[in-house]
Amino acid sequence: MTSTPEPPHGLGPRVIEVDAPPPAAPAREPAPAPRVTETKIDGPIARPEAAAKPPAEPAAPRLRHRRGAKLAIFGIGLLLLGWLGIDAADWILAAYERSLATGIIASVAIAAGVLGGLYFIVSELRSFFRLRSVETIQLRLAPVGTTLTPDEARREIGHVLTALPRDVASRATVQAYERQVQPHHTAAQQIEILSQSVIRPLDTQAEGAVRAAVLQAFTITAISPTAITDSIFFLGCGLRMVRGIAGAYGHRPGVAATAHLLRRLLLETGKLGAVDLVTGALMQHLGTGLLEKVAADLAEAVYAAQRMARLGTIIMGVCRPVPFQKGEAPSISSLIQHVITRSRG
Amino acid sequence: MAKLPSFSTVLEKATEVIAKTPGFLAKVGQMKDLAAGSTVRLAVTGLSRAGKTVFITSLIHNLLSATQGSPRMPLLKAVAEKRLLGAKLESIGAQTLPRFPYTANIAKMSARPPDWPERTTDVSEIEVDLRFTPANTLGRLAGDTGMMRLQLVDYPGEWLLDLPLLSQSYAEWSRNTLRLCRVGIRATVGQEFLAFIAKHPASESVDDAVVNQAHSLYRAYLLKARNEHGLNFLQPGRFLCQGLLEDAPFLRFCPLDMPEGNSEPAQDSLGHLMQARFEVYKRQVVTEFYQQHFRQFTRQIVLVDVLRSLLAGPEAFEDTKLAIKELAGSFRYGQRSILMTLLGGASIEKVLFAATKADHVPSIQRDNLAELLRNMASDTTLEMRSSSAKIDAMAIASVLATQETTQEIEGQRVQVVIGKPVGSAKQVQLFVGSVPIRPPPPESWGAPFLNVPVFEPAGIDASPTGGIPHINLDAALEFLLGDRLR
Numbered sequence: 001m002t003s004t005p006e007p008p009h010g011l012g013p014r015v016i017e018v019d020a021p022p023p024a025a026p027a028r029e030p031a032p033a034p035r036v037t038e039t040k041i042d043g044p045i046a047r048p049e050a051a052a053k054p055p056a057e058p059a060a061p062r063l064r065h066r067r068g069a070k071l072a073i074f075g076i077g078l079l080l081l082g083w084l085g086i087d088a089a090d091w092i093l094a095a096y097e098r099s100l101a102t103g104i105i106a107s108v109a110i111a112a113g114v115l116g117g118l119y120f121i122v123s124e125l126r127s128f129f130r131l132r133s134v135e136t137i138q139l140r141l142a143p144v145g146t147t148l149t150p151d152e153a154r155r156e157i158g159h160v161l162t163a164l165p166r167d168v169a170s171r172a173t174v175q176a177y178e179r180q181v182q183p184h185h186t187a188a189q190q191i192e193i194l195s196q197s198v199i200r201p202l203d204t205q206a207e208g209a210v211r212a213a214v215l216q217a218f219t220i221t222a223i224s225p226t227a228i229t230d231s232i233f234f235l236g237c238g239l240r241m242v243r244g245i246a247g248a249y250g251h252r253p254g255v256a257a258t259a260h261l262l263r264r265l266l267l268e269t270g271k272l273g274a275v276d277l278v279t280g281a282l283m284q285h286l287g288t289g290l291l292e293k294v295a296a297d298l299a300e301a302v303y304a305a306q307r308m309a310r311l312g313t314i315i316m317g318v319c320r321p322v323p324f325q326k327g328e329a330p331s332i333s334s335l336i337q338h339v340i341t342r343s344r345g
Numbered sequence: 346m347a348k349l350p351s352f353s354t355v356l357e358k359a360t361e362v363i364a365k366t367p368g369f370l371a372k373v374g375q376m377k378d379l380a381a382g383s384t385v386r387l388a389v390t391g392l393s394r395a396g397k398t399v400f401i402t403s404l405i406h407n408l409l410s411a412t413q414g415s416p417r418m419p420l421l422k423a424v425a426e427k428r429l430l431g432a433k434l435e436s437i438g439a440q441t442l443p444r445f446p447y448t449a450n451i452a453k454m455s456a457r458p459p460d461w462p463e464r465t466t467d468v469s470e471i472e473v474d475l476r477f478t479p480a481n482t483l484g485r486l487a488g489d490t491g492m493m494r495l496q497l498v499d500y501p502g503e504w505l506l507d508l509p510l511l512s513q514s515y516a517e518w519s520r521n522t523l524r525l526c527r528v529g530i531r532a533t534v535g536q537e538f539l540a541f542i543a544k545h546p547a548s549e550s551v552d553d554a555v556v557n558q559a560h561s562l563y564r565a566y567l568l569k570a571r572n573e574h575g576l577n578f579l580q581p582g583r584f585l586c587q588g589l590l591e592d593a594p595f596l597r598f599c600p601l602d603m604p605e606g607n608s609e610p611a612q613d614s615l616g617h618l619m620q621a622r623f624e625v626y627k628r629q630v631v632t633e634f635y636q637q638h639f640r641q642f643t644r645q646i647v648l649v650d651v652l653r654s655l656l657a658g659p660e661a662f663e664d665t666k667l668a669i670k671e672l673a674g675s676f677r678y679g680q681r682s683i684l685m686t687l688l689g690g691a692s693i694e695k696v697l698f699a700a701t702k703a704d705h706v707p708s709i710q711r712d713n714l715a716e717l718l719r720n721m722a723s724d725t726t727l728e729m730r731s732s733s734a735k736i737d738a739m740a741i742a743s744v745l746a747t748q749e750t751t752q753e754i755e756g757q758r759v760q761v762v763i764g765k766p767v768g769s770a771k772q773v774q775l776f777v778g779s780v781p782i783r784p785p786p787p788e789s790w791g792a793p794f795l796n797v798p799v800f801e802p803a804g805i806d807a808s809p810t811g812g813i814p815h816i817n818l819d820a821a822l823e824f825l826l827g828d829r830l831r
Contacts, residue, residue, distance in 0.1 A: 011754055013656055013794040016774040018763065150708060180419035183749070184708055184816045189420060196425035 073267075080270040088228040110228070117232035121239055137251070137321050141191055153187035157194055160321045163250040164198070173198045195322045202248050203316070203330070209244030210312030210335050213237045217308040218336075222301035231270070234304060238265045241308065242315050249319045261315060268307045302336075309335040384494040385829055386641050388676070388693065391648030392577045392668055393502040393585070396701040396743055398462045399802075400648060401497050402450040403743040403818060405473055408432045408495075409809035417812035420819040423830040428478040430490065435472035445471035445499050454744070455807040460767060461799070467588045468500040468638065480831045493829055498638050503571075503582035506668060507631045508639070508675035510580060515620040519600035522580065526566070526600075530660045534570050538562035538599075547601040547616030556597055556618065563599035575657030575795055578668040583630060590630065598622035635675070644825045645676065645693045651700040651718045652777060658793035662784060666721045669698075673725040678734040695735045697824050698722050703740035703816045704747045705797065706777055707760035711816070714740040716782040737824050745814040746800035752776065764800030773798055 088110050096103030140148060140156050148156065161177075164170050177197045181190055220233040242261060309332045317324055391397045411418045412432045418424040434447065446469065450462035472494055479491045510518060523542075526535045541562050545555050564584045570576040571585060583590060590596055598619045603610070610616030647669065654665040678693045700718040703711050719726075719738040726736050747762035752774055761774040775798060778791070805813050 011757065011759065011776065011778055012791050013778045013797075014754075014776050015796060015798055016752065016761070016776070018772050018774055176416065179416040182814070184704075184711075184745075186708075186712070189820065193419045193425070196419065196422070200426075 077266065077270060080274060083274070084228040084231055088226055091226050110226075113229050114232060117229075117236050120236040121232075125239060138318075138323060141322050148187040150183075150185065150187055150190065153190045157190055160194070160251075161198070164202070165247070165250050169201060170198075173201050191322055195325070195328075199249075199320060199322055202250075203320070203328075205248035206245045206316050206319070207312075207330050207335065209241055209248060210309060210316070210330075212244070213241035213312060214305045214308045214336055218301045218305040221304040222298065230300075230304070234268070234308070235265060238268070238308065238311060241312055245312065245315045246319045249321060251319055251321060261311075261318065264314065265311060268311060271307065305336050306332065383492065383829055384496060385826060386496045386643055387825060388639065388642035388645040389497060389499065389648065390505055390645060390672060391502050391701070392505065392650070392665070392672075393571065394653075395502055395648040395650050397502060397648055398450065398465050398499055400646070400701070400741075400743040400818075401445060401471065401499055402447055402454070402462060403813045403815055404497070404822065405434070405447050405471065406451060406805075406809055407812045407815065407818060408473060408475065408822075409434075410812035413810045415810060415812035417814065418819040418822070420817075421823045421830075422480075422827055423475075423477050424819070426480065428480060429475065429830070430478060431474075431476040433474050435474055435494070442468055442470040442498070445469040445497065447471060451805070451807055454802050454813075455805050457804075458767075459802045459804055461802060465499055465501050466586055468498065468504075468634070470496070470498050472496050475830065477830050491830070493826070495826070500634075500638065501582065501586035501588070503579065503585040504588075504634060505582065505672060505675075506578065506580050507582045508635055509671040510623075510627055510631055511635065511675070515623040516603040518580070518623065519603045519619075520605075522600040523602060525578070530574055530658075531566075531570060531576070534574060535563075535566040538566045542599070542601055545601075545615060547603055547610055547614060547619070549615045551613055551615055551618050555615065559599045559601075560597040573795075574793075575653055575661040576664045577654070577661070578664045578671065581626065581631075583626070595622045595625040595629065598626070639676070642676070642693055644695050646697045646699055646821065646825060647672070647722070648699050648701045649718055649721070650702055651714055651721070652702055652705055652780070653797060655717070655780065656777065656794040656797060659785075659787065659790045661793070662721075666784075669722050670725050673722075673729065678729045693734055695825055696726075696729055696737075697821055698726075698736070698738040699821055700738070700740040702742055704742035704745050704764075705762055705775060705800075706740070706780055707749050707762060709760060710777075710780040711740040713780040713782045717780060717784070720783045739817055739820060739824075741818055741821050742816040743813075743818055744802045744805075745816060746802050747775070750774070764798070766798040767801050769798075 092103060092106045092110060095106035137156060137160055141153075141160070161174055164174065177194055180193050180197060185193065216237045217234055220237070221230050224230045224233060242265070312335060313329055313332065317329065389397050389401055391400075407415070407417055408429075409432050411421070411424045411429055421429075423429040446462070453460050453462055475493045475495060477491050477493070478489070513521070523539075525531060526539065532539070538559070541559055545559065549555070567579045567584050571579055579585060583596060587596065601616055601619055603616060610620060649665060649669060651665075654662045676693055678696065698718050700714045703714060706714050715738050718740075722738065729736050747764035750761060750763050751758050752761045753759075754776060759776060761776045763772055763774045765772045781789075803814050805811065
């Protein structure tokens with residue numbers, strides 16, 4: 001709450017002459033300590049005035065997973081993991097059946113791919129967890145219905161600004177923000193100016209990370225030989241994208257949001273693996289002509305790109321210090337457009 | 346087989362039809378505007394001393410400065426998104442109206458010591474051409490650069506209250522005006538006038554001296570009500586600010602006690618002469634003013650000095666409320682298609698109620714000021730909303746003239762604003778008390794406080810580079826024009 005006192009009722013308007021020029025920064029009274037004081041007022045309390053500002057929107061209810069749903073998700077995850085593992089094992093066994101040498105090469109290739117992917121995943125996670133959590137700031141800076149006073153908003157925005165990347169471009173946008181924001185701006189107006197002048201350029205950087213991940217997901221899925229390598233690389237690209245987006249904003253999602261994101265990422269990875277396996281099975285039944293194989297690979301790749309773009313926009317939403325307003329979030333089509341154009345070319 | 350008419354006959358007939366169609370040329374002009382780009386006619390409406398002239402001056406200066414890198418308009422999205430490429434005043438051409446004295450106003454405000462623009466005494470016009478990068482697909486289809494012409498008209502605020510006269514007869518106006526005049530503070534202010542007309546009924550024979558005396562007393566009442574008691578709903582507006590019509594004989598009329606019913610006053614009676622002059626006034630002055638300047642608006646800002654009305658007491662407050670209601674009745678609201686606009690004249694799609702001089706109120710109470718205005722205009726906005734016009738209310742200060750600080754008053758630390766009154770050597774602090782969000786109940790009104798200082802405007806640069814410090818001018822423009830700059 002602000003320490004600035006509300007004008008009391010009963011004091012009439014007046015003009016007071018002063019000799020000294022106004023102080024540059026008026027001294028603030030220390031906030032009085034909380035206390036309970038008896039009054040002599042009888043009767044019920046006066047009807048409270050409706051807030052001039054729109055009331056704060058109620059906080060979104062926390063997601064409550066039922067135990068059954070959790071078990072089902074775990075079971076599906078286990079199924080997919082097993083399926084992918086068996087698929088990789090089949091691939092190795094098939095290579096051994098051809099010759100010992102190809103079997104060894106396949107085993108080494110899978111082991112190297114899995115180890116490389118795991119190392120990649122661990123290093124991405126470590127870098128990601130070094131970033132600051134944005135959850136608290138994001139909740140407080142929700143521009144519509146914010147209950148912050150201008151001074152409180154200034155302090156919160158100060159926290160956002162200190163966590164931003166320290167490159168020249170970011171410093172310039174912060175300076176532009178500081179030039180634009182005035183003492184009379186309300187909390188919502190400060191947040192709007194912050195969003196326009198500082199966060200918008202960071203959105204562009206984050207979109208760049210999403211586009212790069214989309215392209216990688218598309219390419220790797222198109223050329224990767226097995227479903228398990230598809231999945232591992234998709235997971236790796238996804239984690240890299242998460243870190244890239246979080247790094248662009250200088251924040252990472254909070255613990256709950258991170259857990260949610262990683263769960264989604266794993267789910268998408270599993271879906272991709274499943275799509276890959278189903279396509280493989282279909283190809284076995286329908287024939288293995290080159291054209292059909294290329295078409296199936298391309299469809300999988302486009303699917304992977306689309307899922308990655310979707311994940312990207314979700315991650316941008318949870319890493320962005322100021323939640324997206326209507327029309328601000330990038331569209332999926334704009335994020336995968338370059339991939340489609342390249343594949344056509 | 347019937348003989349076809351010759352080309353010259355067809356042309357002659359067409360010319361005749363065009364000549365007989367009222368406003369045809371204006372409609373052709375609108376089509377030209379639509380083809381060439383977009384013209385927004387912004388109705389800057391406000392009662393006397395609401396700050397119309399300063400609003401227009403600050404708006405133009407800040408728009409021109411925004412294209413030169415001034416950081417004062419961050420809430421106007423076209424500026425924030427760096428899409429506003431250029432702004433320029435339309436060059437002086439063959440306009441029918443005098444040009445709005447933007448340069449002279451800026452010169453006054455940037456002088457040492459700074460001062461406010463002269464009081465508006467006649468109608469003037471200015472146009473600003475804005476060049477911008479379209480943000481939406483539709484805009485980009487039309488080209489890389491969008492154009493918008495912003496038309497603004499300035500006029501004495503008092504004249505605005507003449508518009509409701511158009512729907513009234515002399516007898517109706519007289520009855521309404523005198524009913525109001527006989528209540529509360531108006532009865533005291535208009536005592537002399539009321540006593541005079543009581544002695545000279547409408548049926549009395551015309552006497553030039555009586556007519557002149559009645560008119561002079563009525564005008565003196567209006568001036569006193571405005572200047573000393575902060576009242577706004579004062580008709581006819583030309584009696585307070587006459588413009589170029591100072592000596593026009595038809596201006597010499599006033600309300601009289603007219604008998605109930607539709608009976609016409611007798612020939613050569615005082616009532617008959619007053620009625621005739623009232624009708625000429627409506628036809629020659631009010632209708633022309635309305636037709637020329639108020640029919641083609643598509644956006645409207647209603648500037649109201651809510652604080653002054655609140656501090657001036659319950660009568661001034663109710664009077665302002667009435668004035669807002671009467672004013673709104675003179676405009677046409679709602680969304681219209683382009684075709685409908687061309688065929689039937691424009692209607693206002695967006696209305697912003699702006700509580701001006703927000704810098705006289707500490708920031709913690711500004712939302713309350715806007716909310717109070719929203720409450721004052723609630724009857725009016727109900728009607729506007731039903732016609733699908735978009736409406737909002739906010740507190741604005743076109744030019745910032747104060748700073749905020751705190752002050753101990755009667756043992757309580759309160760927020761006050763501090764500024765330097767025009768012509769004074771010392772700064773003063775202004776404490777405005779508590780600004781409620783709805784009209785205070787009768788027992789809560791204090792004594793009228795009319796001593797609100799006129800603070801010097803903040804020092805500004807005459808060249809359009811640094812802009813003018815303001816409160817919410819950019820937010821107001823975003824609401825009013827933002828969609829046309831997409």
